[in-house]
Amino acid sequence: MRLIIGQVHRNVLALASSRSCFVIGDHLPFRMLSLPRASGFHQTAWRGSQTVQDSGSTLTLASLEVQSKADYVKKERMPRTGGPKPNSRDSAFSVKPKKVSSLDLKPAKSALPKSPVVKKKLKIDEALFSASSFEELGLPPLLIDRLNKEGLTSPTEVQSASIPVISQRHDAVIQSYTGSGKTLAYLLPILSEIGPLKRAREQGNSEKRSGIEAVVVAPSRELGMQIVREVEKILGPDDKRLVQQLVGGANRSRQEEALKKNKPIIVVGTPGRISEISAAGKLQTHNCRFLVLDEVDQLLSFNYREDMHRILEHVGRKPSTSSSSHILGPLARRSDRQTILVSATVPFSVIRAARSWGHDPVLVRAKSVVPLDSITVPRPMLSQGDPNSDSPTMSVNQAAVDSLPPSLEHYYCTTKAHHKVDTVRRCIHALEAETVIAFMNNTKPLKDVVFKLEARGMKAIELHGDLGKLARSTVLKKFKAGEFRVLVTNELSARGLDIPECDLVINLDLPTDSTHYAHRAGRTGRLGRKGTVVSICEESEAFIMRKMRKQLGVAIKPCEFTEGQITVHKEEDVE
Numbered sequence: 001m002r003l004i005i006g007q008v009h010r011n012v013l014a015l016a017s018s019r020s021c022f023v024i025g026d027h028l029p030f031r032m033l034s035l036p037r038a039s040g041f042h043q044t045a046w047r048g049s050q051t052v053q054d055s056g057s058t059l060t061l062a063s064l065e066v067q068s069k070a071d072y073v074k075k076e077r078m079p080r081t082g083g084p085k086p087n088s089r090d091s092a093f094s095v096k097p098k099k100v101s102s103l104d105l106k107p108a109k110s111a112l113p114k115s116p117v118v119k120k121k122l123k124i125d126e127a128l129f130s131a132s133s134f135e136e137l138g139l140p141p142l143l144i145d146r147l148n149k150e151g152l153t154s155p156t157e158v159q160s161a162s163i164p165v166i167s168q169r170h171d172a173v174i175q176s177y178t179g180s181g182k183t184l185a186y187l188l189p190i191l192s193e194i195g196p197l198k199r200a201r202e203q204g205n206s207e208k209r210s211g212i213e214a215v216v217v218a219p220s221r222e223l224g225m226q227i228v229r230e231v232e233k234i235l236g237p238d239d240k241r242l243v244q245q246l247v248g249g250a251n252r253s254r255q256e257e258a259l260k261k262n263k264p265i266i267v268v269g270t271p272g273r274i275s276e277i278s279a280a281g282k283l284q285t286h287n288c289r290f291l292v293l294d295e296v297d298q299l300l301s302f303n304y305r306e307d308m309h310r311i312l313e314h315v316g317r318k319p320s321t322s323s324s325s326h327i328l329g330p331l332a333r334r335s336d337r338q339t340i341l342v343s344a345t346v347p348f349s350v351i352r353a354a355r356s357w358g359h360d361p362v363l364v365r366a367k368s369v370v371p372l373d374s375i376t377v378p379r380p381m382l383s384q385g386d387p388n389s390d391s392p393t394m395s396v397n398q399a400a401v402d403s404l405p406p407s408l409e410h411y412y413c414t415t416k417a418h419h420k421v422d423t424v425r426r427c428i429h430a431l432e433a434e435t436v437i438a439f440m441n442n443t444k445p446l447k448d449v450v451f452k453l454e455a456r457g458m459k460a461i462e463l464h465g466d467l468g469k470l471a472r473s474t475v476l477k478k479f480k481a482g483e484f485r486v487l488v489t490n491e492l493s494a495r496g497l498d499i500p501e502c503d504l505v506i507n508l509d510l511p512t513d514s515t516h517y518a519h520r521a522g523r524t525g526r527l528g529r530k531g532t533v534v535s536i537c538e539e540s541e542a543f544i545m546r547k548m549r550k551q552l553g554v555a556i557k558p559c560e561f562t563e564g565q566i567t568v569h570k571e572e573d574v575e
């Protein structure tokens with residue numbers, strides 16, 4: 001059976017008006033952002049303070065020993081005066097009907113294996129694209145040429161909002177749902193300023209810089225390499241040596257040699273490797289203008305504490321000779337670099353961290369830009385003492401809600417543990433899924449599932465941290481090329497991984513919370529394509545799915561797979 005994913009209806013009038021009037025929150029006059037009029041940059045007609053939710057567990061900069069302003073003004077949430085709520089499903093889309101991106105029309109790459117599975121192309125949702133063009137956003141002509149050569153002709157909504165803000169040198173937190181184009185949302189304004197495609201400066205107005213000008217940090221090797229490919233694609237074959245990967249698991253001395261020989265302008269890597277090479281004195285980032293933390297909420301977690309501390313302390317910070325900077329601490333030197341924090345899930349702890357960098361930081365979403373100072377502590381945090389209030393984790397859930405692409409369908413089904421693999425097979429057949437990512441929590445049972453799927457005639461391959469870097473990239477290459485139908489993996493692949501053809505995500509083990517659910521789910525439905533998420537659990541775990549449905553505010557429908565069909569139950573039938 002085929003699933004029919006309904007078109008998202010859009011409120012034409014509301015959005016048309018949001019394009020013509022740029023209403024900024026009370027705290028930030030329009031001129032403060034000094035954005036080019038022609039940018040087509042806008043926000044919804046939504047005024048007053050915004051609330052971003054807090055995570056009790058995530059580390060803040062303060063806990064990384066970076067001084068924080070910590071001025072959490074406990075403002076009551078202001079009523080909205082009109083226009084759609086920024087995170088509402090409908091408001092996540094623009095109005096203008098547009099042509100399908102030419103990316104979909106691109107011929108298959110010649111590097112494919114000899115007999116690849118011919119997969120159907122999933123249609124990109126054209127509504128995800130912004131009304132403004134790359135030209136209107138003020139990108140330099142050379143950069144636009146390169147984008148066009150790669151089939152990128154229109155910016156997405158979040159790119160349209162981010163590019164002018166970053167070009168105006170604001171520190172920014174970029175939040176938008178998975179697969180909405182956040183990588184280019186920060187790379188394009190950076191590559192407008194550095195490297196061979198940058199905008200021409202008026203004579204006498206050019207800043208002389210040398211060395212590394214941008215550092216991008218990502219939590220996994222896979223995501224790091226994916227960002228490197230994206231930069232290489234834009235720089236083009238002649239200049240791709242100007243980006244250097246510094247991911248863990250790869251040969252460190254080769255990376256150090258490449259830094260010396262190629263003189264890159266941008267490095268992309270994982271926290272451990274970047275800080276390791278920096279500590280060894282082989283990576284000079286004092287002149288760096290941009291520091292990007294992709295998947296920032298994960299990077300600020302405890303695991304990365306020491307490495308992130310070093311990166312935040314060194315990137316874009318001149319070695320200090322005066323004693324004053326020691327007295328004043330990191331805030332005294334923070335204006336040297338522009339800091340960009342990116343994630344689909346932005347808990348309040350990230351907002352708090354970003355505030356400590358100052359430099360007019362703003363929160364950028366697909367249709368809104370607000371100063372961070374106008375964002376208040378979320379309601380559950382204010383009412384922690386209230387015995388009737390939900391726990392503070394409720395606040396993390398809002399971040400997860402914001403990150404879910406609207407084009408997804410969610411289901412769950414129950415089965416006995418030893419029938420799970422059969423259920424996976426029946427699910428894939430019933431949904432006619434061609435590119436499936438199945439998530440599990442542990443590595444050992446994961447290998448078992450691959451073995452059982454293969455034994456049932458389904459091409460499956462494993463991806464997890466026990467594999468070396470080379471093996472991991474080979475697995476991904478093969479899976480992307482269509483040699484395997486199912487990728488069985490763990491949390492390693494939950495963030496950032498971009499496999500546009502993925503039409504089904506299966507949770508073979510339930511994710512630990514709604515944030516993990518959201519990131520896993522986001523591996524499908526990329527760029528508004530259709531996507532389905534099926535969680536397979538035991539009867540005794542069904543309550544978790546019902547709880548998650550409540551927290552995420554999306555319909556996660558109970559279902560079963562029989563005779564090649566999906567049967568969707570009404571919730572009352574199973575409760």
Ligand SMILES: Nc1ncnc2c1ncn2[C@@H]1O[C@H](COP(=O)(O)OP(=O)(O)OP(=O)(O)O)[C@@H](O)[C@H]1O
Nearest residue numbers: 154155156178179180181182183184344496498527
């Ligand atoms: N303007 C554009 N036109 C066409 N395709 C685009 C455009 N911008 C980005 N894409 C493509 O959209 C896909 C998703 O982009 P990207 O990986 O940056 O999403 P994301 O928002 O960072 O997702 P996640 O939150 O999962 O990391 C990629 O394949 C990317 O090449």
